[in-house]
Amino acid sequence: MRALVWHGPKDIRCDSVPDPRIEAPRDAIIKVTSCAICGSDLHLYDGFMPGMKNGDVMGHETMGIVEEVGPECTNLRKGDRVVIPFTIICGDCDQCRRGNFSVCERSNRNKDLADKVFGHTTAGLFGYTHLTGGYPGGQAEYLRVPFADRTHIKVPESLTDEQLLFLSDIFPTGWQAAVQCDIEPTDTVAIWGCGPVGQMAIRSAILLGARQVIAIDRVPERLSMARAGGAITLNFEEESIVERLNELTHGKGPEKCIDCVGLEAHATATLDSMYDRAKQAVMLETDRPHVLREMMYVCRPAGTLSIPGVYGGLLDKIPFGMAMNKGLTFRMGQTHVNRWTDDLLRRIEQGQIDPSFVITHRIGLEQGPDMYKTFRDKQDSCIKVVIRP
Known part of the structure; x- marks a missing residue:
């Protein structure tokens, strides 16, 4: 065959x-x-x-x-x-x-x-x-x-x-990502990555009753598809994601954050992403966890991080103290x-x-x-x- x-x-x-x-x-x-x-x-x-x-x-x-x-x-x-x-x-x-x-x-x-x-x-x-x-x-x-x-x-x-x-x-993966958030009608759900899983997560979060869904990417076709599904879209190459998420949540941050990117985050203009690429190039790090760091920072205290994005090995410079002190819940897995x-x-x-x-x-x-x-x-x-x- x-x-x-x-x-x-x-x-x-x-x-x-x-x-x-x-x-x-x-x-x-x-x-x-x-x-x-x-x-x-x-x-x-x-x-x-x-x-x-x-x-x-x-x-x-x-x-x-x-x-x-x-x-x-x-x-x-x-x-x-x-x-x-x-x-x-x-x-x-x-x-x-x-x-x-x-x-x-x-x-x-x-x-x-x-x-x-x-x-x-x-x-x-x-x-x-x-x-x-x-x-x-x-x-x-x-x-x-x-x-x-x-x-x-x-x-x-x-x-x-x-x-x-x-x-x-991809459909049950996007669905599980949203279900893991225990979405309530007052929730803002922020989703990093508008690829196929991100698109399914967007529609799943809306079906599960989120107040607003915010989708983050840089590819015009993906952002257009996300808007067609009912999401507010942000282009990370054109605006500050942290500032815009705080603006859209009246300074409190989204209650629920979903990482549909995984180990190959493509942020290019941030110090941490350049650090990840350099370490990955010389095999001192396997994954590029820019999205995880950003979610930990911007998520509302006592919020939930749902991670359907695939990770393969060792991550560096993860602000775990930040996540612990904010009382964040992590839910992840295949x-x-x-x-x-x-x-x-x-x-x-x-x-x-x-x-x-x-x-x-x-x-x-x-x-x-x-x-x-x-x-x-x-x-x-x-x-x-x-x-x-």
């Missing part, structure tokens, strides 16, 4: 690789009908996430049709239409029973490695480093799904792939996808939201390597890429 394959930083190729096969009784094989390039994939493309190996298949936003099932996968059959969450879940461990699916205790086949690096293992993830299992991803013609009897979302024929695909990651998908599928069916609004580019697998660069460099007004294998 054809697949997008990682050969090193900034080196993604469309290669021929072996077709997947059933390896365990709870497996299924999916014929991929749609997949996507995610902002998290760019951390792999740029070489900032440890644990990638030459030949790894990329991708973790996938849906398709069931082709084959293992003997213990009794709730799926050939022809079923499914979205595949990026988190691989067993459904039986203590964490899964609690709904903490992104920290499933059994699905990471490299558990010993994850135990050493993280202290305790997290879930296996598709197409996302050997620290999370080294599972081949879904930017391919076919995908093997471990624990497929639980790692799937059955979806109706009445909705299109483009309406449903983002149940795999998304517990299956905790939210029944509700979100209902909202799509009822017309409350159509996640396909975020799509700007549609391509085949062969165009994938070039589109990684286009997406990373925000060229051609690119916000979200869908691939049809």
Whole structure:
């Protein structure tokens, strides 16, 4: 089959690789009908996430049709239409029973490695480093799904792939980011980053009843999309974010702050961002946490910081004393996808939201390597890429 394959930083190729096969009784094989390039994939493309190996298949936003099932996968059959969450879940461990699916205790086949690096293992993830299992991803013609009897979302024929695909990651990720804020009707929610997850977080915060949502970015197309979703927008290259947030909250700061940027913050004119880039260049720091620092500073005392943005390693110069003395609450983590998908599928069916609004580019697998660069460099007004294998 054809697949997008990682050969090193900034080196993604469309290669021929072996077709997947059933390896365990709870497996299924999916014929991929749609997949996507995610902002998290760019951390792999740029070489900032440890644990990638030459030949790894990329991708973790996938849906398709069931082709084959293992003997213990009794709730799926050939022809079923499914979205595949990026988190691989067993459904039986203590964490899964609690709904903490992104920290499933059994699905990471490299558990010993994850135990050493993280202290305790997290879930296996598709197409996302050997620290999370080294599972081949879904930017391919076919995908093997471990624990497929639980790692799937059955979806109706009445909705299109483009309406449903983002149940795999960015829609529940934006939703969880907003839910973690415990939004009240009087709240101002500030969201850093208007990429795909930020766009979903904006609309989720509005659906959950925030008084005002403020979105921060510098890319005109992203800011325009955020305004269309109901947000007040700020361009960090043209105005002081701290000053404007204080102005919009009468000097008190937003109650809730969401980091949809993660480890590759692109602030350019601040001393801390220049410091981060210099340390990262000589491998003395893995991540660029400008957004985290800014959120800690501007958030209202006793407020909440929600962090769906991905971080990969060690952060420097984090003002933790500031956060402690202000009594800030941090809520973060990979998304517990299956905790939210029944509700979100209902909202799509009822017309409350159509996640396909975020799509700007549609391509085949062969165009994938070039589109990684286009997406990373925000060229051609690119916000979200869908691939049809």
